[in-house]
Amino acid sequence: MTSGAFVRQQSRFRGRPHGGxxxxxxxxxxxxxxxxxxxxxxxxxxxxxxxxxxxxxxxxxxxxxxxxxxxxxxxxxxxxxxxxxxxxxxxxxxxxxxxxxxxxxxxxxxxxxxxxxxxxxxxxxxGGDLYPPELQEEIDGLNEWIYSELQNGVYRAGFARSQEAYDEAFRGVFTSLERLETHLQERVYLAGDRITEADWRLLPTLLRFDAVYHTHFRCNGKRLIEYPNLLRYTTDLYNQPHIAETFALEEIKRHYYTTHDELNPKRIIPAGPLDLGFTSA
Ligand SMILES: N[C@@H](CCC(=O)N[C@@H](CS)C(=O)NCC(=O)O)C(=O)O
CATH class of the missing domain: 3.40.30.10 (Glutaredoxin)
Structure with a gap:
């Protein structure tokens, strides 16, 4: 592993429920x-x-x-x-x-x-259909690279303790965004024409990208709004029933910009972006 790399802790409790x-x-x-x-x-x-x-x-x-x-x-x-x-x-x-x-x-x-x-x-x-048997292999494959390169990648960029670790994470983030942009050229959703678990897993990262990761985690290669397919996809998912109410932008900005003292010791919360692109559709 690159020295100075951020390593996320493994989840400790991974049980199954007893009951509904x-x-x-x-x-x-x-x-x-x-x-x-x-x-x-x-x-x-x-x-x-x-x-x-x-x-x-x-x-x-x-x-x-x-x-x-x-x-x-x-x-x-x-x-x-x-x-x-x-x-x-x-x-x-x-x-x-x-x-x-x-x-x-x-x-x-x-x-x-x-x-x-x-x-x-x-x-x-x-009894949902977010992880249908015929798509499981594909969904698992998508989840894996999207998590490691993009969703955890932004954290690895943000919390890198060396230039080398940051550079490596940054490359992964933007390679994966380009890969998604191309993937969504042909497809409405990640696994085809229906929304699956893979989409709901990815969405929170896309919603935060311009407001937080671009600035706070120095993932400033491009903004989400510069990727037409990704923006179309994010806007579509954001406008599905019940989703907008789960997106607490003010809380998100307050959390990241005031909690990580090593990244933002003065705790000043940036005022922008003025337009996130997906909220105005
Ligand atoms: N693998 C976990 C990761 C959860 C996670 O890292 N949550 C962060 C907040 S975004 C957290 O609670 N961090 C607390 C800490 O590291 O002290 C999951 O996906 O459920």
């Missing part, structure tokens, strides 16, 4: 792309009424994701910090406290803190 959505609770921060993918899939599969949710405050300090009151209250357990859910599950847990978290209300334990697993669990609960 009513038995569970979802902890998220709308600022977080991995949370947003879970919130999107919950909404599009019609699980919002049966699977309740708590939102963490977008500002995160060294104590981790917090419930600070008002909209950011944990009505279920009254936790002040998400760390309490991790400690309840494993008192010796000493890893990072990440969102999203799927919580079992009866056993009072975390079932999963891996968004990729959580969206599959939701699809199973709802």
């Amino acid at each position: 959505p009513e038995r569970h609770h979802l902890y998220v921060a709308l600022a977080c792309p991995w949370s947003q993918r879970a919130v999107i899939v919950r909404a599009v599969l019609g699980l919002s009424e049966v699977l309740d949710i708590s939102y963490a405050d977008p500002y995160r300090d060294e104590r981790g994701w917090a419930f600070t009151g008002g909209r950011f209250t944990d009505e279920l357990n009254g936790f002040d910090f998400l760390e309490q859910a991790y400690r309840a599950t494993d008192p010796g847990y000493d890893g990072r406290v990440s969102v999203p978290v799927l919580w079992d209300k009866e056993d009072r334990l975390i079932v999963s803190n891996e968004s990729a697993d959580i969206v599959r669990i939701f699809n199973d609960w709802a």
Whole structure:
């Protein structure tokens, strides 16, 4: 591995649920792309009424994701910090406290803190068709390179601790955007003419690209609005029912620009972009 490279922690809890959505609770921060993918899939599969949710405050300090009151209250357990859910599950847990978290209300334990697993669990609960057998191989292939080059790539660019690590991540990000742009020349959605898991997994990264990754993570090769096919695709998905309400732009900007002191010590939040392209359609 390149020296100075950012390495994301592996998710620690990757269980399967005992029972249906009513038995569970979802902890998220709308600022977080991995949370947003879970919130999107919950909404599009019609699980919002049966699977309740708590939102963490977008500002995160060294104590981790917090419930600070008002909209950011944990009505279920009254936790002040998400760390309490991790400690309840494993008192010796000493890893990072990440969102999203799927919580079992009866056993009072975390079932999963891996968004990729959580969206599959939701699809199973709802009898959804986001991961149809005939497309699984293709979806798995798409998910893999899109995650490693683009979705995690922007973080590797942003948190690189050496020029070399940054350069490598930057190249991956823009190679993958070009690859997607070409892919979407022929296809409406990633796996053909129907929306699948691969699309809902990718969308949160595209929605954040110009507002955050381009500036804060120095992924400034191009903006999303400069890729016509990607912009058409993002606009289409953004305008599907329930999606716009999962996109909390103000929280997203506040989270990234005020939480990462090493990248933005003055915590000034950029005013732009004035036009994201996909919101105005
Ligand atoms: N593999 C996890 C990654 C989740 C993740 O990295 N979440 C970030 C927020 S965007 C987080 O909670 N980070 C907290 C930390 O690193 O302290 C998933 O996809 O569910």
